[in-house]
Each structure stands twice: as C-alpha cells, then as structure tokens.
Amino acid sequence: MRPVLVLVDHTATQRTVCRSTCALLTLARRLGPPTALVCGRADAAGVALLGRFGATRIAAVARPELDAHPAAARVEVLAHLARRTRPAAVLIASHRLGQEVAARLTARLGTGLITDVADLRMGAGGPVAVKSALEGAYRVEARVSGGTPVFTVRTDAVIPVAAPVEPEVRRVDVTFPPAVRAVRRLGRRPAGVELPPELATAAIVVAGGRGMGSQQSFGLVGALAEALRGIAGGSHTATELGWCPRRDQIDQLGTIVHPRLYLALGISGSVRHRAAMQHAETIVAIDRDPGAPIFDLAHLGVVGDVHRVVPELLAEIRRRKAQPVISSREVAT
Ligand SMILES: Cc1cc2nc3c(=O)[nH]c(=O)nc-3n(C[C@H](O)[C@H](O)[C@H](O)COP(=O)(O)OP(=O)(O)OC[C@H]3O[C@@H](n4cnc5c(N)ncnc54)[C@H](O)[C@@H]3O)c2cc1C
Numbered sequence: 623m624r625p626v627l628v629l630v631d632h633t634a635t636q637r638t639v640c641r642s643t644c645a646l647l648t649l650a651r652r653l654g655p656p657t658a659l660v661c662g663r664a665d666a667a668g669v670a671l672l673g674r675f676g677a678t679r680i681a682a683v684a685r686p687e688l689d690a691h692p693a694a695a696r697v698e699v700l701a702h703l704a705r706r707t708r709p710a711a712v713l714i715a716s717h718r719l720g721q722e723v724a725a726r727l728t729a730r731l732g733t734g735l736i737t738d739v740a741d742l743r744m745g746a747g748g749p750v751a752v753k754s755a756l757e758g759a760y761r762v763e764a765r766v767s768g769g770t771p772v773f774t775v776r777t778d779a780v781i782p783v784a785a786p787v788e789p790e791v792r793r794v795d796v797t798f799p800p801a802v803r804a805v806r807r808l809g810r811r812p813a814g815v816e817l818p819p820e821l822a823t824a825a826i827v828v829a830g831g832r833g834m835g836s837q838q839s840f841g842l843v844g845a846l847a848e849a850l851r852g853i854a855g856g857s858h859t860a861t862e863l864g865w866c867p868r869r870d871q872i873d874q875l876g877t878i879v880h881p882r883l884y885l886a887l888g889i890s891g892s893v894r895h896r897a898a899m900q901h902a903e904t905i906v907a908i909d910r911d912p913g914a915p916i917f918d919l920a921h922l923g924v925v926g927d928v929h930r931v932v933p934e935l936l937a938e939i940r941r942r943k944a945q946p947v948i949s950s951r952e953v954a955t
Pocket residue numbers: 830831832833834835857858859860872873874875887888889890891892893894895908909910911914926927928929
C-alpha cells in the first residue's frame with residue numbers, strides 16, 4: 623500500500639506534538655500507512671505519541687534551515703519524500719504555515735490541492751475529501767484527478783483516535799537549494815508560552831467528578847495525574863461546580879479522550895461522559911456506590927471513598943517511585 627505523508631506540528635518550543643497531528647494521523651490511516659514527517663528532534667515522547675496514533679514510519683529531519691525558512695524548507699523535505707515514496711496523499715494542518723507549505727508543495731509537485739478539508743475517505747479513484755460549503759449548507763466531496771493529492775485539514779473538526787503501532791524511525795537527508803541554504807538563523811526566541819500536553823491525546827488521564835466533594839479535594843485529581851505523569855480532567859458536573867476548567871471537561875461535546883489508562887474518581891459514568899472515554903485501553907474507577915454505571919465499563923473497579931483511596935494510592939505511587947531501581951546485575955550477584 624502507498625504511504626500517506628503527514629506533516630507533524632510541534633508547539634512553539636518543539637517539546638510537544640500537537641493534537642492537530644494526531645487528528646491528521648487518524649484520517650491518514652484511512653488512506654494508507656501514515657509516514658509522519660518530524661521537522662526537528664524526534665524525541666522518545668514524540669515518537670511514542672506518533673506511534674500511538676498510528677504512524678508506522680517517522681521520517682525525521684533536524685536542520686537549521688527548517689527554523690530559518692520554515693515554509694520553503696518543509697516544502698523541500700516533503701517534495702523529496704513525495705518523489706521517493708510516491709505517497710497516496712499528503713496531509714497538512716490548515717493553519718497559516720500549513721497553508722503556505724501546501725500551496726507551494728502542490729505547485730512543486732504539479733498536482734492538486736484541496737483546502738480546509740473536514741473529512742477524508744478512500745474512494746475507488748483515490749482519496750476523497752469532504753468539505754462544507756456555503757457556511758455549512760452543503761457538504762461537498764472532491765477529488766484530485768491526477769498525481770499526489772495535497773490536503774489541508776481543519777483538524778478541530780476531527781477527533782483523534784488512537785491505533786497503536788511501533789513506528790520505524792528514519793533520518794531524512796535532504797540537499798536544500800541555495801535559496802534555502804543561504805538563510806542563517808541568528809537566534810531563537812519562542813514567542814509564546816509552552817503549551818502543556820493536551821488532554822485529547824494524553825496517554826494517561828485522571829478525571830474527577832462530583833464525588834470529589836469540593837474544590838479542595840479536587841486537588842487530589844491533579845496530584846494523582848502529576849504522580850502518574852498524566853493529564854487531569856473532569857466530568858460535566860465537576861466543571862459546572864467550577865472545580866475544573868471548562869476546556870478540561872470530558873464529555874461528548876467537550877474533550878474526547880483515548881488514553882492508554884483512564885482513572886475515574888467519583889464519576890458515576892453517565893451516557894455523555896462514557897461517550898468521551900469508553901475507548902480508553904484500561905479504565906480504572908473509584909466510586910463508593912457499587913451500582914455506579916462506571917463499573918460496567920471499568921476493567922478495574924475500587925468500591926470506596928475517594929478521600930481514603932486516592933491518598934493511599936498516591937502514597938503507594940510515591941513510595942514505589944522513591945525505591946532505588948535494582949539493576950539486573952545486582953539481582954544476579
Ligand atoms: C441541565 C443539565 C445539563 C447537562 N449537560 C451535560 C453535558 O453537557 N455533558 C454531560 O456529560 N452531562 C451533562 N449532564 C448530565 C450530568 O452532568 C452528567 O451525568 C455528569 O457526567 C455527571 O457527573 P459526575 O459523574 O461527576 O456526577 P454524578 O453523576 O453525581 O456522580 C458522582 C459519583 O460520585 C460518587 N461519589 C460521591 N461521593 C463519593 C466519595 N466520597 N467517594 C467515592 N465516590 C463518591 C457517587 O456514588 C456517584 O457515582 C447535564 C445535566 C443537566 C441537569
């Protein structure tokens with residue numbers, strides 16, 4: 623099967639892969655095995671996240687030209703990969719840089735570009751893009767009739783869905799033309815504040831509900847998330863009560879999560895909440911009501927008071943973290 627090239631977005635300081643990339647990978651998988659192009663460092667956390675959302679290959683290129691001339695240098699790398707791998711499509715997020723890269727790349731490849739795509743599917747004659755037109759009055763389906771299609775995607779409209787694979791990481795060697803090489807970076811100063819990892823793509827999510835009892839006790843949710851290196855969120859009720867910011871509300875119309883581990887603390891498991899977390903790989907629920915619907919979903923359930931169970935859990939995690947790591951050599955002797 624022909625691969626699908628996905629241009630990876632990072633936050634300003636390059637530390638976190640953006641949610642937009644996980645959304646692109648979700649759509650790319652429908653068209654073929656995704657190859658994620660990382661412009662910058664492909665660190666372990668980034669590789670793990672890209673693998674979790676189905677990138678079978680990661681092509682990494684770290685060159686100063688990518689900072690000095692972001693659009694032109696990315697076009698060079700994408701064009702190089704497109705010539706070598708003949709992908710079924712190239713997917714790029716529909717932000718300012720993405721639009722510039724996509725337009726230049728399409729001209730370079732001599733193919734066709736469809737912008738602001740909301741959805742993608744594989745049709746008989748190749749990838750089919752779905753867009754909305756006339757302020758949503760019509761859904762339009764469009765296809766590029768020749769060559770490698772380039773799509774810019776409105777990633778906010780796409781819910782990232784995990785599909786874990788073990789990616790193969792390769793370094794890309796590109797020769798940049800003189801016009802790109804001639805630009806030299808003199809310094810670098812991130813303009814924005816580093817965004818925290820995102821709830822929608824987090825591998826570990828700890829969520830609290832009404833059962834936490836108060837704003838103060840809700841602090842246990844954050845503490846447990848921090849101890850497990852996860853992200854905290856809350857039910858609709860927890861946000862209504864003001865214990866949790868609205869952007870971290872986990873429900874059908876808020877954030878939909880696909881973590882490897884989901885901990886529900888004092889959350890009954892209403893239909894709308896379940897719709898947003900039921901695809902987690904492992905669900906652990908703590909609730910004092912043994913009849914709470916969350917236990918129908920949970921892989922591991924603890925019937926108990928969160929004010930007793932969560933501090934004990936935290937103490938156990940901290941105790942284990944404090945234990946010295948015994949190397950295999952020490953065990954053998
Ligand atoms: C007007 C309105 C609008 C709504 N809109 C939405 C919406 O947009 N999205 C949405 O998802 N839902 C919505 N709902 C429904 C409701 O908010 C959801 O059911 C919500 O997910 C419930 O949150 P919860 O699980 O935190 O609270 P609850 O359903 O009240 O569950 C709390 C759980 O905590 C447990 N508990 C209590 N104390 C403790 C303790 N000390 N230790 C352990 N467990 C304990 C209880 O046994 C219970 O299972 C709406 C409801 C109304 C009335």
